Amino acid sequence: MNESTVRIDARAAIPVAVLAVVVLAIMFVELCGKEDISDLVQEPSIADAPTPTLGPTFTPGPSPTPAPVVPTPSPTPLTGGSDRDVTRVQDLTAVQASLAEIFADQDRYPDTEGTIQTLCVFSEFDKGCALEDVMAAIPSDPLGEPSVNGYWYVSDGSSYTLYARREAERLPDCTDHPDFLSHVPSLICFSAP
DSSP states (O other), X not given: OOOOOXXXXXXXXXXXHHHHHHHHHHHHHHHHOHHHHHXXXXXXXXXXXXXXOOOOOOOOOOOOOOOOSSOOOOOOOOOSHHHHHHHHHHHHHHHHHHHHHXXXXXXXOOOOTTOOEESSSSTTTOGGGGXXXXXXXXXXXXXSOHHHHSOEEEEOSSOEEEEEEOOSTTSOOOSOOOGXXXXXXXXXXXXXX
């Protein structure tokens, strides 16, 4: 007896099977009607969705201040040490006038007990910050970084000395150069009385 074997190629069977499923689905829809199928297929509703668990919320901080409409003009940069020294002399002269006001009101200057301090860099420690009561703004050195380039103040209550960096030889060097300011090569100083 001759047996014949039928071999099916899998590559040909897959498209035939897919086609058969599609044809059966179309026949099912046509025979049953679209209305009957809509009952079988339920669309999920929002009410059926699981409620998400909320995590921590973000609360934004303060909004930045809007920029001015017209930019504030920058001061003309000073070109050299001589110009910066002129600014320092003007600043220390204004500080002297304010210290005179304090002395007239309190009969003494802000007392550092003889220790040299920055004029008002460290507001909780510097006695020169008392000038905030009589000055619109306490000046700072034109080079910036007031703890390094700033103005310094020492007082025993009855007299004081103000120090500033000196860059040019146009003004006389201070005769007194305290060890505390040894990092500054040359100084301008104002004293009273």
